[in-house]
Amino acid sequence: xxxxxxTWLLPGGGGGGMGPxxxxxxxGALPGDRVRxxxxxxxxxxxxxxxxxxxxxxxxxxxxxxxLTARCGGCDLDALRPEAQLRxxxxxxxxxxxxxxxxxxxxxxxxxxxxxxxxLGISGRSxxxxxxxxxxxxxxxxxxxxxxELNAALPPLTRWLTETxxxxxxxxxxxxxxxxxxYVFSSSGDVPRAVRDAMxxxxxxxxxxxxxxxxxxxxxxxPELTLRASPKAFYQVNLELNAALxxxxxxxxxxxxxxxxxxxYAGIGNFALPLxxxxxxxxxxxxxxxxxxxxxxxxAARAGLSEKVAAFSLPVxxxxxxxxxxxxxxxxxxxxxxxxxxxxxxxxxxxxxxxxACYAPSAARDLRxxxxxxxxxxxxxxxxxxxxxxxxxxxxxxxxxxxxxxxRKRSRERRRRGxxx
Ligand SMILES: C[S@@+](CC[C@H](N)C(=O)[O-])C[C@H]1O[C@@H](n2cnc3c(N)ncnc32)[C@H](O)[C@@H]1O
Numbered sequence: 520x521x522x523x524x525x526t527w528l529l530p531g532g533g534g535g536g537m538g539p540x541x542x543x544x545x546x547g548a549l550p551g552d553r554v555r556x557x558x559x560x561x562x563x564x565x566x567x568x569x570x571x572x573x574x575x576x577x578x579x580x581x582x583x584x585x586x587l588t589a590r591c592g593g594c595d596l597d598a599l600r601p602e603a604q605l606r607x608x609x610x611x612x613x614x615x616x617x618x619x620x621x622x623x624x625x626x627x628x629x630x631x632x633x634x635x636x637x638x639l640g641i642s643g644r645s646x647x648x649x650x651x652x653x654x655x656x657x658x659x660x661x662x663x664x665x666x667x668e669l670n671a672a673l674p675p676l677t678r679w680l681t682e683t684x685x686x687x688x689x690x691x692x693x694x695x696x697x698x699x700x701x702y703v704f705s706s707s708g709d710v711p712r713a714v715r716d717a718m719x720x721x722x723x724x725x726x727x728x729x730x731x732x733x734x735x736x737x738x739x740x741x742p743e744l745t746l747r748a749s750p751k752a753f754y755q756v757n758l759e760l761n762a763a764l765x766x767x768x769x770x771x772x773x774x775x776x777x778x779x780x781x782x783x784y785a786g787i788g789n790f791a792l793p794l795x796x797x798x799x800x801x802x803x804x805x806x807x808x809x810x811x812x813x814x815x816x817x818x819a820a821r822a823g824l825s826e827k828v829a830a831f832s833l834p835v836x837x838x839x840x841x842x843x844x845x846x847x848x849x850x851x852x853x854x855x856x857x858x859x860x861x862x863x864x865x866x867x868x869x870x871x872x873x874x875x876a877c878y879a880p881s882a883a884r885d886l887r888x889x890x891x892x893x894x895x896x897x898x899x900x901x902x903x904x905x906x907x908x909x910x911x912x913x914x915x916x917x918x919x920x921x922x923x924x925x926x927r928k929r930s931r932e933r934r935r936r937g938x939x940x
Contacts, residue, residue, distance in 0.1 A: 592651025
């Protein structure tokens with residue numbers, strides 16, 4: 520059985536190292552471990568394997584703080600000390616983006632108890648997290664990475680499910696704004712009237728994005744603004760570190776003194792509204808989820824920013840950014856990234872692009888056309904929004920290089936040369 524030193528954290532979780540025939544990927548291995556493994560399959564030269572034995576554990580290992588770790592697949596990095604988690608995430612970003620040195624990764628102000636949203640599967644009369652790569656539900660009496668108010672909301676949920684049953688319910692998301700907790704259920708079929716009626720006992724509840732009882736929207740506070748988040752709207756899970764992420768993005772955009780800003784995958788306006796507030800220039804926000812765009816407009820009106828912020832509920836792929844010029848663009852796509860979108864943005868040659876990625880390889884792929892067009896990476900920074908898991912938020916700042924004419928110069932040159940024949 521071959522043995523390797525696990526030297527890096529993989530972007531999708533698990534550890535990697537160099538085996539006798541090439542790279543090896545192993546789930547359950549952590550950077551610093553020496554392990555014995557069995558090959559399961561191959562992807563090109565890369566061996567995908569299973570760990571049979573940890574021959575020598577990483578010196579950075581610790582006893583996992585959560586008793587559920589072995590069963591619930593959520594915290595795949597909690598057996599690594601926090602400093603080592605940050606180092607591994609910095610190396611992951613460096614590797615994915617082919618940087619000369621590892622970037623700074625800002626730690627979470629809360630190493631545990633940070634998540635402001637948790638989603639549980641429902642089966643029969645109970646709820647739980649899904650076990651790793653399985654449909655099996657693991658009951659969660661307490662989740663170490665969830666905020667305390669969410670943990671306090673778990674026992675009422677368990678009691679409610681036991682008493683009421685959960686016919687037609689598939690999942691429930693517990694969402695917090697740091698104080699108030701709302702329950703957002705999603706259905707897998709018909710939900711009997713009796714179950715719907717009983718939901719009001721839980722307090723503020725929505726089903727499939729629609730209000731059932733109380734007020735299922737949240738109010739998320741940023742230093743100078745408050746953002747509404749309706750049941751279907753995305754918001755960042757780590758409220759404290761998100762404030763630092765927003766500050767970073769706004770500051771980097773402000774530095775170039777933009778005249779028009781484009782915010783793609785805008786959600787409830789986490790970047791768009793602080794950008795408009797801070798820079799005072801027009802911001803166009805694009806987001807596919809209608810409820811999030813309604814939230815964004817509502818929060819903009821409340822902050823007196825309606826004149827500055829235009830918001831559209833639209834898939835980014837349908838936008839034609841070449842119709843309007845933006846000198847600064849922020850993109851914060853989901854994990855799958857924004858394939859083809861950067862190409863379109865380049866037609867206008869914005870001065871600065873900021874790409875925020877929760878999966879660094881998506882950023883590396885999507886930004887390739889910008890690098891080929893002469894853009895340069897000015898800064899890369901990580902934000903550890905998700906301690907104890909392999910996830911990390913990567914922010915890449917790109918600036919237009921000297922290479923390549925701007926569209927205006929190009930058209931002047933074309934006029935000088937005359938029309939193409
Ligand atoms: C990672 S979240 C970022 C949201 C926001 N920037 C924030 O910081 O809270 C990605 C957002 O993209 C939206 N989205 C996903 N696919 C999209 C698409 N094709 N076009 C527009 N928005 C999309 C999601 O609804 C979600 O709000």
